[in-house]
Amino acid sequence: MSLTLLFILVICTLQVAATIVCVKLYRKWITNMNGMLIAMSLAMAVGILIGTILGVIFHGDxxxxxxxxxLIGLAIGFIAGIPLGLPAVIDGLLSGLMGGMMEAxxxxxxxxxxxxxIINIMAYIITMILLLVLYTVEDSIRKQGNHTIISFFKHPFLLLFAITLLFVVFNYIGPLDFNVPTKLGH
Structure with missing residues (x-):
């Protein structure tokens, strides 16, 4: 597994988890429309990213x-939609199905x-979309509830620049090979 792929999976997992936790904790301040958008976006984004990665890994199958x-897209759509109601669950399930199928x-x-x-390009796009979804959650909570929450976006452009820089650096480094051949017996 390359360092870039590990970085991608960690960043996207943290973004999805943070979004789901924020939605669960502050459900009453999220509108139904934003809730459906959040469930759909999370499921589609995860389905797209995982579908691309698995399509490359299981090439030919x-x-x-x-x-x-x-399955992974459906699971995320279901988990993201549960706190938001049945329409969000249905929206999340269908989006996870579509994203996983197309990107595989x-x-x-x-x-x-x-x-x-292709993995790096899709991961970069998905990371930026997940940041926008998380920003939507925070913005909805701030507007609906006049509630102060822990904000990930005090300096959003600095965050976007830092993630872009990390993607470029990890892409430049390339994959790490942990199977270094030894010269025993040669």
Whole structure:
């Protein structure tokens, strides 16, 4: 596993978890429309990212990559939609299904030409979308409840710049090879 892929998965997992926790804690200050948007966005984003990664990993076995990415997208859509009500659950489930299905095909088709590039591009786009979703949650809570919460966005452009810089640095470093051949017996 490359350092970039590990970084991508950690960042996106933290963003999804932070969004779900904020939604769960401050549910009464989130409008129904924003709730459906949040569930749909989280499920679609996770389905897209995981579908691309699994499509590259399971290249040639489209069934396995599609099946697992759909399951993960459905699970995130369900978890994100539960605090927000049945319409958000349905929206999250359908978005997770669609994102996982479509991106598994993309990951499988592009796997032989530039697998790391497509994963990094999709991960960067998804990371920025997840930041916007988290900002939407915080903004909705601030507007509806006049409630002060722990904000991730005191300096949003600085955060976007830092994440962009980290993606560029990790992309420049490339994958780390932990299977270093030894010269024993040679």
């Amino acid at each position: 489209l069934f396995v990559s599609t099946f697992y990415s759909i 095909m993309l990951g499988d088709m592009v796997a032989m030409t530039r697998p790391n590039t």
